[in-house]
Amino acid sequence: MTDRLKTLWFAAKRDADVADATLSALDQITVYAKNNSRTFRGALVWVAFQDIVTATGGTIGEHRVACSVNGAGATTITELDDIAATGEQMGGVLGPFDFTAHFTTNFPAADSATLDLSVYFDQTTGTTLGMRNVNALLALTYQYDDNGITTDFHTDICPIESPAGALPTTETELGTNQIPQFTGAGGDFENVASLTERQRFFVAEGNDGSAASATDYVLNLRVDSLTTKTFATTEKALASDCYQRFIHIQAGIDLTAVHAFKAWTTGAGRLNMAVCTMYTTFEYTVSGTTAFTQTAIFALEIPSPLGGTAAGDASRFQRTISVPEPATVTLKQSAVRLYFVEGAAALGGLNVRVGGQAYRAYTPGAQVVCGCSCMQQRLDSGGAQGAGFASFVRGQNIFTLDVYRTDATNLGWNLSGILILRYRSGVAAGGVPSHTHTVIWPVMGWDALLNNLRTQAAVAPIIPETSYWLSAIGFWMTHWDAAAANGIEWQAENQSGEGPAAGWRDLYADVQIKDPERSCIMVWCRARDDFQRHPTDPDTDRMAVETSRDYRYVNVATCAKGVVMFLTYHSITFTLSGTISGSAGGTVNIYVKKATDPIREVLYKTSRVGNGAYSVSVYDDVPDYAVDAFEDDTHVGASAEAVV
Amino acid sequence: MAHDIALRDPGTAFDIALAEGALGGVLGMVAESDAAQAIAWAPKDRLVTTVTESDTAQAIGHARAYTIAQATESDGAQPISHARAHSLALAAETDAPQPLAVDKAKALGLASEGDTAQALSRQKADQVGMASEADSAQALESQKVKALGMAAEADVAQTITPGTAITEAIDTVFEVDTAQPIAWAPKHRLLGMAAEFDQALGITWAGAPVVPPGPAPGPVVVLGGRRKRQGHWPEIPERTPLQAVDEEEELLLLFL
Numbered sequence: 001m002t003d004r005l006k007t008l009w010f011a012a013k014r015d016a017d018v019a020d021a022t023l024s025a026l027d028q029i030t031v032y033a034k035n036n037s038r039t040f041r042g043a044l045v046w047v048a049f050q051d052i053v054t055a056t057g058g059t060i061g062e063h064r065v066a067c068s069v070n071g072a073g074a075t076t077i078t079e080l081d082d083i084a085a086t087g088e089q090m091g092g093v094l095g096p097f098d099f100t101a102h103f104t105t106n107f108p109a110a111d112s113a114t115l116d117l118s119v120y121f122d123q124t125t126g127t128t129l130g131m132r133n134v135n136a137l138l139a140l141t142y143q144y145d146d147n148g149i150t151t152d153f154h155t156d157i158c159p160i161e162s163p164a165g166a167l168p169t170t171e172t173e174l175g176t177n178q179i180p181q182f183t184g185a186g187g188d189f190e191n192v193a194s195l196t197e198r199q200r201f202f203v204a205e206g207n208d209g210s211a212a213s214a215t216d217y218v219l220n221l222r223v224d225s226l227t228t229k230t231f232a233t234t235e236k237a238l239a240s241d242c243y244q245r246f247i248h249i250q251a252g253i254d255l256t257a258v259h260a261f262k263a264w265t266t267g268a269g270r271l272n273m274a275v276c277t278m279y280t281t282f283e284y285t286v287s288g289t290t291a292f293t294q295t296a297i298f299a300l301e302i303p304s305p306l307g308g309t310a311a312g313d314a315s316r317f318q319r320t321i322s323v324p325e326p327a328t329v330t331l332k333q334s335a336v337r338l339y340f341v342e343g344a345a346a347l348g349g350l351n352v353r354v355g356g357q358a359y360r361a362y363t364p365g366a367q368v369v370c371g372c373s374c375m376q377q378r379l380d381s382g383g384a385q386g387a388g389f390a391s392f393v394r395g396q397n398i399f400t401l402d403v404y405r406t407d408a409t410n411l412g413w414n415l416s417g418i419l420i421l422r423y424r425s426g427v428a429a430g431g432v433p434s435h436t437h438t439v440i441w442p443v444m445g446w447d448a449l450l451n452n453l454r455t456q457a458a459v460a461p462i463i464p465e466t467s468y469w470l471s472a473i474g475f476w477m478t479h480w481d482a483a484a485a486n487g488i489e490w491q492a493e494n495q496s497g498e499g500p501a502a503g504w505r506d507l508y509a510d511v512q513i514k515d516p517e518r519s520c521i522m523v524w525c526r527a528r529d530d531f532q533r534h535p536t537d538p539d540t541d542r543m544a545v546e547t548s549r550d551y552r553y554v555n556v557a558t559c560a561k562g563v564v565m566f567l568t569y570h571s572i573t574f575t576l577s578g579t580i581s582g583s584a585g586g587t588v589n590i591y592v593k594k595a596t597d598p599i600r601e602v603l604y605k606t607s608r609v610g611n612g613a614y615s616v617s618v619y620d621d622v623p624d625y626a627v628d629a630f631e632d633d634t635h636v637g638a639s640a641e642a643v644v
Numbered sequence: 645m646a647h648d649i650a651l652r653d654p655g656t657a658f659d660i661a662l663a664e665g666a667l668g669g670v671l672g673m674v675a676e677s678d679a680a681q682a683i684a685w686a687p688k689d690r691l692v693t694t695v696t697e698s699d700t701a702q703a704i705g706h707a708r709a710y711t712i713a714q715a716t717e718s719d720g721a722q723p724i725s726h727a728r729a730h731s732l733a734l735a736a737e738t739d740a741p742q743p744l745a746v747d748k749a750k751a752l753g754l755a756s757e758g759d760t761a762q763a764l765s766r767q768k769a770d771q772v773g774m775a776s777e778a779d780s781a782q783a784l785e786s787q788k789v790k791a792l793g794m795a796a797e798a799d800v801a802q803t804i805t806p807g808t809a810i811t812e813a814i815d816t817v818f819e820v821d822t823a824q825p826i827a828w829a830p831k832h833r834l835l836g837m838a839a840e841f842d843q844a845l846g847i848t849w850a851g852a853p854v855v856p857p858g859p860a861p862g863p864v865v866v867l868g869g870r871r872k873r874q875g876h877w878p879e880i881p882e883r884t885p886l887q888a889v890d891e892e893e894e895l896l897l898l899f900l
Contacts, residue, residue: 582650637649
């Protein structure tokens with residue numbers, strides 16, 4: 001038995017408007033979760049909406065999300081706290097709404113079930129009421145035993161590169177064939193047996209980028225010559241620049257070929273730097289699967305404000321990416337995505353590069369800043385700027401992101417984001433579920449109550465594997481405020497044996513400046529440096545990820561919020577071993593370090609008594625390791641430097 | 645690959661040094677032979693401060709270590725010379741320096757036994773800070789050693805004298821017989837100290853007053869010299885009246 005943890009992504013939408021104060025159903029979808037000793041760990045829903053007020057601004061006095069799995073009686077989460085309008089339009093994302101208990105109770109023994117989501121908005125002000133382009137994103141996390149299963153599920157998250165500015169006003173392909181081939185010779189999942197698509201959808205997100213214009217726009221998405229998805233008109237009467245999220249569920253895309261992805265807005269060019277991402281949840285046969293393309297998400301942060309006004313003062317984020325999966329490793333369509341607040345007006349001139357790429361210049365367009373902005377830039381060879389890695393290999397890879405602005409007034413604030421990394425590899429002995437993957441864990445459910453401090457008690461993630469390496473750990477925060485300036489902190493409480501063993505530590509701290517309008521802002525916190533990298537990490541300053549602890553959200557200006565944890569990890573292990581000789585018979589402490597690490601940090605520690613064999617599980621077999629041993633002052637030693 | 649570890653006493657063995665040696669770094673001390681062999685096999689050793697046993701040095705030599713500050717045993721030094729080590733600050737035993745000399749070691753800070761110095765002198769070592777036995781000095785002198793800070797035994801000085809000419813300073817001669825031939829040497833400019841009473845006798849033969857231990861035999865004026873007091877050798881001012889030679893002073897040396 002090998003228990004695994006997996007997150008699958010699904011989406012639901014409603015084409016028609018949601019009438020004010022009316023519980024309205026999204027289209028029913030089918031969701032999947034492998035049932036082999038299955039335990040649901042998270043069923044989290046984020047709801048996106050756009051109001052359509054044309055004057056005054058529409059305060060939401062109450063909102064609800066209802067969830068029904070397999071036709072069961074719905075569980076409804078009701079929020080009575082106002083989301084007060086500030087005279088502008090409101091659009092954005094609310095969540096997460098946590099329906100884990102409902103899934104646990106109502107999901108049938110089968111591997112699939114129907115899901116019905118409904119939403120309710122009661123607006124108490126505004127001239128034209130109701131919500132438009134409402135959709136829901138579901139992250140379904142469950143634990144299961146992968147031993148003996150014949151099929152399994154997976155969600156591939158494939159980023160599509162943003163346009164550099166506003167979307168065109170006529171049908172236009174973004175980039176070239178940004179929908180990759182999945183199956184067949186040369187496909188990303190060429191050697192995955194019996195791949196069957198369960199749901200494919202596109203998330204399009206970004207800031208309206210209206211540039212103070214009151215002209216409405218209509219978003220259109222299309223794959224090749226399939227039917228164009230034309231969304232309902234985005235109301236811009238109040239010339240507000242909100243963060244918006246659209247979802248287009250598209251079945252029937254030929255998996256054996258690449259496709260053009262087209263996006264444009266009619267009425268006016270809008271949705272600057274639109275971030276489009278394709279989610280494909282599929283089922284595959286375990287036997288016969290000899291290669292796989294994993295999706296791994298790594299959070300990134302850039303201290304505010306953004307560097308500028310020239311490249312010489314760019315902000316930089318850098319980290320190591322470890323690839324433990326078997327050969328042959330090939331980088332697939334991947335990208336870096338940034339979320340940021342432009343300032344009190346539009347951020348002029350945003351320039352981004354990854355590794356050796358040339359800078360790509362973007363044109364943000366949020367003049368009346370009522371939400372965050374975002375962009376997405378590919379770093380594989382098929383992107384506009386070419387590859388961001390000189391080579392992408394098994395072992396260690398260095399990811400370097402440089403960003404700068406040319407604007408000296410609106411500086412770019414609260415910058416964070418994610419690296420969406422897709423790479424193909426052989427299949428490890430532990431199977432695909434042991435590969436690097438990203439899961440979502442509930443932390444702090446959505447609450448519209450405005451406050452300066454909110455504490456979530458006793459969060460205790462469970463990683464079922466005995467041995468695992470955390471490649472990334474962080475938090476995805478949905479933040480709503482109406483302040484011209486705000487400071488945000490996300491903190492965790494130290495437990496016994498962790499650093500000072502008490503008190504709170506900052507996991508994220510940043511500030512932002514914008515218009516004092518009700519705004520939805522996405523924040524990704526990178527916290528890996530604060531958590532143990534594996535269950536027996538000898539660094540006692542780090543926190544154990546699975547230990548129950550309190551977290552708290554602190555902000556200068558009151559805000560509403562919801563938070564989830566994401567964990568990117570693998571459970572591929574290798575055995576480093578050797579023999580101790582010359583001992584006096586006491587306890588020999590053994591310290592394992594990467595020989596390539598300039599400071600030779602101890603990554604693993606074990607011990608044995610007297611002479612004899614020792615072994616340590618390590619999570620990377622590419623670098624040379626150096627092992628030191630200490631028994632007492634007259635019995636010390638070191639190994640040769642070598643791979644495992 | 646197995647990461648085997650042999651535990652050792654860091655006073656005599658440094659496996660850690662082994663590892664560093666493999667990276668071509670600095671190896672502060674190698675105390676046992678097998679360890680050093682392995683280091684030698686690593687191609688980039690640059691510095692080995694101390695080598696204390698023989699097999700160690702062999703291997704280091706093969707790896708062309710450039711500097712060995714101290715070699716304390718004989719066999720060790722042999723292969724070092726084969727590798728043309730440039731500097732051997734201290735060789736503590738006899739056989740070791742031999743091969744160094746053969747290979748033109750440039751500096752030998754201290755040779756402590758006789759055979760060592762022989763070989764060095766044959767190869768024109770330019771400087772020997774100290775030679776502690778007789779045969780060493782012989783050879784050195786015959787090869788025009790310019791400075792000999794201290795000669796500790798008698799035969800050394802004998803030979804130095806007939807070696808003539810170039811020895812300019814001998815600070816201290818510790819034994820009696822030594823001083824004798826020194827006195828015979830016509831060109832010594834300075835004999836700082838003779839360390840035993842019999843030496844002074846010998847010095848007398850070269851023209852200095854004789855002052856045996858015990859009460860002074862009447863009024864005596866010291867022309868110069870040094871006396872040992874509590875381990876030090878303060879200089880006696882010129883023409884100091886000498887009442888007696890205190891037995892607690894152990895020695896009294898007169899200066900010419």
